Amino acid sequence: MQARSVAGEAARNLVTGTTRALWWALAFVVLVGGLAVADARVLVRVWQDADAFRSAGAAVQTLASEREQVVDGTRCQALSGVAGLTGAGALRPGAPVRAASMPSSDLTVWEVTPGVLDLLTTTARPVRTATGTTTGGLWLADDLAAALGASAGDELVIDDGRVRVAGVYTWPDDGRDRVLAYAAVVAVPATGTFERCWAGAWPVDDDAAGLLYSATSPGADDLRLGQLNSTRGSGYDLSGLVDARPTAVAPAAAAAVGLVLGYLAVRTRRLELASALHARVPKPFLTWQHLLEAGCWLAAALSVTAAATGVAALVGSPGPYLGTWATAGMAAGTGAAATLIGTLVGVLTTREKHLFRYFKER
Incomplete structure (x- = not known):
């Protein structure tokens, strides 16, 4: 047939x-x-x-020294290119400023390298971002922005002039470190020393997190390695x-x-x-x-x-x-x-x- x-x-x-x-x-x-x-x-x-897990900041490893600034900003920022780390950046306290719309109290300011702003886009969920790059101007926590009546793209009057609001980020009270809650963040060059080094590790890798120690000055002590948010466990084995x-x-x-x-x-x-x-x-x-x-x-x-x-x-x-x-x-x-x-x-x-x-x- x-x-x-x-x-x-x-x-x-x-x-x-x-x-x-x-x-x-x-x-x-x-x-x-x-x-x-x-x-x-x-x-x-x-x-x-x-x-x-990532949105809560649980995948961000932190290294901090409360006594002195022992983190090399350049080395910390350079960790962004290391295999196993999705981004890295350094932080240090900045000089407080006073806004004209809130004259009775100083605003907490953190100076950060650009890598921290990149981490904010995955862990802090920016709710409003001004047009342009992440450099220049202040990033405000949403609660602080609401208190100041400020939005992304606005100009904020402070004690020494005016500053542009580059963006507004959320920082919920979900167990994460409250360091950037109700604070203003400003990007600075990755030069000099800093107090903290943050790095995102995804998939979570304890060995990769240990690389943060390479960003500190020789002989530095009193260092604390941890998670930005430890309430969701120490790891997430996706595979x-x-x-x-x-x-x-x-x-x-x-x-x-x-x-x-x-x-x-x-x-x-x-x-x-x-x-x-x-x-x-x-x-x-x-x-x-x-x-x-x-x-x-x-x-x-x-x-x-x-x-x-x-x-x-x-x-x-x-x-x-x-x-x-x-x-x-x-x-x-x-x-x-x-x-x-x-x-x-x-x-x-x-x-x-x-x-x-x-x-x-x-």
């Missing part, structure tokens, strides 16, 4: 409903697609927890949590489900198959026919599953969309491959000599 005959028979079975394509496709979407969507949502939850997620078995489970679906899709038509074999239809013809039929309804089911998994991987996810979608989509891929294998097994295990038994069991 020719390939055109095989394709024609498969098309007729699909059109007439003999294949029951709609029902098998629906079963695939519900069972295998459900596993893929569930895996996507678990992965999104892992990314959300990781984002909350370990992804590997240990409860839906990590979704591809294997989807393969088992697909194998059963493909086998059942053929076994429910075993009388038809045995009759065709009795009529001297070659088994290779029947094998390719059923594979084509299964491939058609699988293509439709995979399209719906891929779309649903894509939506599940996108909604509320702060992590990499394509990576989440591809990882969760492995369940759909293995399920589809197993369905074709199940179809093949179903055809190959159907025997012409069992025709009478199939007839009695119908």
Whole structure:
């Protein structure tokens, strides 16, 4: 028999409903697609927890000396280029200033190198940023900005003139060090000595955090290494949590489900198959026919599953969309491959000599 005959028979079975394509496709979407969507949502939850960990400043390692300024600003800032660290910068207390709109108290000022402003964008969630670079002007904590009635881009009148408000950042009371709460931050060149050195390490690496000691002066003592926020634990093993997620078995489970679906899709038509074999239809013809039929309804089911998994991987996810979608989509891929294998097994295990038994069991 020719390939055109095989394709024609498969098309007729699909059109007439003999294949029951709609029902098998629906079963695939519900069972295998459900596993893929569930895996996507678990992965999104892992990314959300990781984002909350970083947003709280728990991934920022700190080195501080309360007695004197022993941190070399240049060396601390240079840690930004070290593998394992996502950014680094130094801080030191600046001269307090007094704003005209709050003349009764001085404003706490911290001088920071540009790397600290980069860390603020990932841990302090800037709520308003003036147009331009992060250099020049003051960054205000949101509570202080509200008290001063100032917004990003405004000019603030202080005791020695006017200064531009470069941005406003949030500094919630979530367990993080309160050093930048209700404070003004100004960027300065990374020259001279500072009191503190901060560095973001993601994924969290205790060994990378130890590099902060290289930014201090020789013989410096009374140094404290810690986290900006220790309330969320000392580490976050992102890769370990992804590997240990409860839906990590979704591809294997989807393969088992697909194998059963493909086998059942053929076994429910075993009388038809045995009759065709009795009529001297070659088994290779029947094998390719059923594979084509299964491939058609699988293509439709995979399209719906891929779309649903894509939506599940996108909604509320702060992590990499394509990576989440591809990882969760492995369940759909293995399920589809197993369905074709199940179809093949179903055809190959159907025997012409069992025709009478199939007839009695119908």
